[in-house]
Amino acid sequence: MKLLLIIDDYLPHSTRVGAKMFHELAIELHLQGHQVTVITPDFQQKDILNIDHIDGITIWRFKSAPIKDINKISRAINETLLSIRAWKAVRHLIKPDTFDGIIYYSPSIFWGGLVHRLKKVCHCPAYLVLRDLFPQWTIDAGMMKPGSLIEKYFRYFEHYSYRQATRIGLMSDKNLQLFRELHPDYHCEVLRNWADLQPVKKDDLNYISIREKLNLTNKIIYFYGGNIGHAQDMANLMRLAKKMQLFEHAHFLFIGQGDEVELINKLAEEWNLTNFSYLNSVSQKVFKNILSEVDVGLFSLSAQHTAHNFPGKLLGYMVESLPILGSVNKGNDLQDIINQHNAGFIYVNGEDDLLYEAAVKLYSDSELRNVTGRYAYQLLCEQFSVTSAAQLIVKLFEDNDDID
Template sequence: MNILFITDNFPPEVNAPATRTYEHCKEWVRQGARVTVITGAPNFPQGKVFDGYKNKLYQKEVVDGIQVVRVWTYITRNQGFMRRTLDYLSFAFTSFLAGLFQKADVIVATSPQFFTTWAGWALSKLKRKPWVFELRDLWPESIKSVGALNDGKLYQFLEKIELGLYDSADHIIPNTDAFRKNLIERGVDKNGISVITNGSNLDLFTPPPNGQTDALKAKLGISDKFTVGYIGTHGMAHALDFIVDSVYEMQDANIHFLFIGDGAEKENIRQKVEKYKLTNVTMLDPVPKNDMPLYLSIIDVSLVPLKKSDTFKTVIPSKIFEAAAMDKPVLLGVDGQARKIIEKYESGLYFNPENKADFIEKTRLIADNKELYKSLARNCRRLATDFDRKKLANEMLEVLSRV
């Protein structure tokens, strides 16, 4: 089977979309499929092309058996609605052109970003091949929820296109049950939907030798600290400004906060840390995906926050599964689907999103109650095993085979 996969993000980018796509495609190749990925030059989230790459019209490489085609896009930093929209539209156009020359028995287009699916739809019509909408974000609803788009004519226009794409797809693969429920309530045929959640890469996320962990802790000056870590994009949706405000109010020098990553809000967060003169906050640049297990090993708790919004009750952040694979409990500020998983497996504590008092209370509880912490950490293994990425990739491959 020839699978043509269109995605705006792919390694060496390290965000959740890039990771999910790469790990699924790698497993499909291992199972005998021929996989071609169309993507752009790696640049997320800084908007700068990574070393060793160029923003060329067309270039090819092979990554772990995956045929990767990189196309030109208008590149901009991950901020500013209009510029990002131009970035997304340019990829939709160039990925469509490149897709015309690729073999495909089935076409998969993944969102976000939303315009990628336009290319999948158009290629499906011209090639007369089925296409699958992989749904990882309810766009444009999620853009509205962070204040980047209001509920006006543009939003209504984009929502009509969104529903049209759902109807035209031969199958839809959302990554949460809540997304599936949302689609069914909006009139999408439930028989054309299969949920494939995010999961844990149990091969990559294994604890490194203690010597490496201890050395990195010493280097960062956190050897004797209870460390709460956030590793990922510093974007508008992640409510990290709220976290810094809470840290300032908490005034607890024994609890250290480690922020690793980049994004549209990073400089604002840095300025707030400096304004408050917080000595128990460390901010680091993004680290390569293969180094993430080491950095997860130096923290005690993985912080997973999002803004308070009904939209985010439908998402399940991939950070949950990465932390679980490393036996790290989660301090979760996301209600809905994610909360259900954490509470079912008793692998972390939930705090009300953007509620300072609750965040401070739960942070102190997980830091001070040693028996509770040990229990939560033990339960992480069962969560990670139940959401093994390889198993989930094979489930998705079965769906693509049926399509």
């Protein structure tokens, strides 16, 4: 089949988990014999459309204004224009037989217009990979007022995007339950996050060890990699780093971008943390190499969330057999999944003492780190393989009864 993937961020320029996941999905679909095209924005190119290829995947990059790491008003405007700019760039390439199926990723919530036009021409089904219940999480966090004009604006595009989907994939059972309560009229199912199961092969002679670079040779490294923003409640992990200063060889390394970078650096300075380092985003290749060197994978979710996310960063930790340590919002089934499979230690955000006690255990016991990490990789293989995700999505396109 000829399949189209749509996402607002893609390789090789992106350092985000969503871009990595979608490229892994594209490669898996290609290996299964499908012809794969990706539509994605690029704010650096001058031409309205550029076409290139990576790993056998055809990529249509359309010219866009920036939508990442800019102020909220500019981002909202530029994301609103994504579908318009994309269709203007690619419409001359679209014929009735161009695509047999569409897979689009949210965030962003603004792909509905493009998907609508593509479905109308190609008469094919569309699968929405829904990873973020926006704007709900901003309301939960107190960043957006319920019933406000801006909420109504975002809700319109959110529902328009949902209406274009023949089926919607949510990342967990609890998320599926919540989504059905909020939006009972859509066809949806659990589509877990996924990852390529192969650990990194250190064959890059130019790569400089992060331990050598930061003088962390004898340290136990607690690593956080990914978005550093309000949804993560990064102060939660900074409190843990502060408590762990008692242990000479414990070090916390955070890498990423987001609107709480200033906060974590400010807290590190105020608390005079000597066991903390922050680095800006790095390439996916460097990121994978760093994962192969650290000891514990950290994550945090805001206690205010009503949605139950499974952060994609955890899969990167699991690929490298890292024990997982983190906090979730109350009721998140991620806590049961990780804890029951002995893949890590997950607590409700706010249970600082329990999080600290687990961090100390992992610091003190190398065998515990090794065993827990092996269970994490085993869980990845059982429930989060990219092959399983691809097969579930493709099933929709193969089943004519599900096509509108």
